[in-house]
């Protein structure tokens with residue numbers, strides 16, 4: 001049954017309304033019932049109702065809950081900003097010839113552009129370029145005022161301009177362009193504006209705390225002239241600051257809409273008492289927030305455990321033990337979830353779950369560490385042990401470290417050292433370079449396991465090459481982890497061929513997990529990043545590695561960023577209904593690990 005404040009939100013008439021509410025207070029619940037109310041009591045034609053969520057999964061979930069409530073489908077539009085605006089643009093003749101870039105093609109264009117403006121295209125650089133271009137678009141910051149955290153400003157601006165021009169030539173749009181172009185068109189074309197204003201007479205917006213400036217501007221235009229805008233959000237759950245989310249926009253609603261109705265939902269229906277108290281104790285340490293009263297509706301205490309474990313191995317063993325205990329105690333696998341800060345943390349968990357035959361579901365694709373460029377370079381060296389040399393392997397390693405060899409010198413797909421030397425018949429210096437490599441590769445062939453990898457790194461100068469390429473020590477250390485992982489994988493290999501076999505097994509295992517990721521999550525333990533767990537709830541939740549440098553992340557180097565990390569932790573904690581396990585480790589790869597400051601902040605509630 002709706003609480004009185006939920007009832008007020010659901011039955012709000014026309015005009016703008018902002019509902020502020022804590023976790024588990026029924027925001028999603030209210031949204032679906034408001035749609036029902038608009039159709040059945042307000043007489044609003046369903047096709048005129050637009051519901052915007054932040055992820056495809058949330059849109060689907062909301063639609064399913066709504067159909068469940070109504071017992072049949074209605075033509076209400078549920079979608080993300082991107083999908084809704086893409087639908088609007090596609091109907092415009094000027095945009096029919098444009099194609100939407102998928103991630104791979106976008107990276108290819110970025111690489112081409114980076115080459116033109118003479119910027120490095122290492123994997124991490126490309127990632128930062130993508131993030132920065134997206135940030136510029138979504139925040140609408142003027143290029144001249146943009147300060148890049150990773151690149152010289154003039155470089156990133158040049159890259160941005162070339163990238164945009166190149167896309168225009170090929171008639172391509174990236175995801176952010178869907179918003180940029182929609183905004184442009186709404187301003188430029190009055191008939192486009194009025195067509196969509198009439199089409200969507202009621203706008204409902206979920207998770208408004210994660211909206212950025214560009215999204216808000218488009219929504220304000222679309223909502224005119226009646227401003228039937230109903231938004232729900234929680235500033236404490238704002239976790240997309242790095243993408244330009246502006247939780248403060250929620251609180252400027254009154255400036256844009258004087259007299260807007262502002263409602264609060266105070267009751268938490270999800271978490272048992274100790275879990276809720278600890279979550280509230282945690283979030284009270286944030287200074288940039290609106291204080292709000294949150295009242296638990298569940299009287300049972302629930303179970304909150306903070307567990308310190310020796311290392312990752314002990315953490316994984318503990319996790320498996322509790323999962324099994326809970327299952328024996330009557331929980332279904334899908335009632336439990338394992339949350340983590342980043343994918344690198346779950347390799348050992350995945351292995352253990354596979355070994356123990358515990359079914360699991362991974363929401364996001366796991367980056368495959370066995371396809372990291374360092375790993376691929378090392379494997380390419382190892383493959384040269386065969387009599388015939390394969391061109392892609394040679395291309396990978398010929399100038400890592402720099403040997404001043406030209407790509408054109410490898411004239412065939414499969415070649416030999418002899419044929420390669422022949423290309424340089426008039427250049428004895430280059431012939432000697434190839435001879436030296438040949439000698440080294442022959443010696444490499446006689447080595448086994450980790451020794452072969454050490455040989456490539458030390459004797460062939462690959463490590464020195466990495467050191468020169470790395471932007472800083474942290475990046476070099478990260479690349480070193482890849483070398484460490486391959487050595488670990490190779491530890492029982494007797495020949496270079498066996499190292500390659502072992503590497504293929506590990507690489508394919510992660511690829512398989514990624515292929516399965518879209519499958520049904522019924523009957524499976526959920527593995528989610530903390531970002532990916534937003535909006536979900538489970539009986540039992542584990543948060544892995546509650547340690548300094550992970551949670552909060554080592555990248556959080558300002559008070560604002562620490563506050564965002566704390567909000568992320570808060571989102572994670574408040575996913576739990578009955579049992580919450582916060583696991584911390586004491587050491588990793590011989591390095592001492594300190595418990596997260598967030599654990600200290602909830603200490604009083606635990607005891």
Ligand SMILES: Nc1ncnc2c1ncn2[C@@H]1O[C@H](COP(=O)(O)OP(=O)(O)OP(=O)(O)O)[C@@H](O)[C@H]1O
Pocket residue numbers: 001002003006021022023024025026027028029030234237269270534535536537574
């Ligand atoms: N009035 C109510 N009475 C009983 N249960 C309720 C009520 N309102 C919501 N709930 C239940 O509380 C839980 C949380 O609701 P919901 O998922 O809608 O919260 P939310 O505010 O969207 O949460 P979050 O922001 O943390 O994702 C759900 O299981 C929902 O069914």
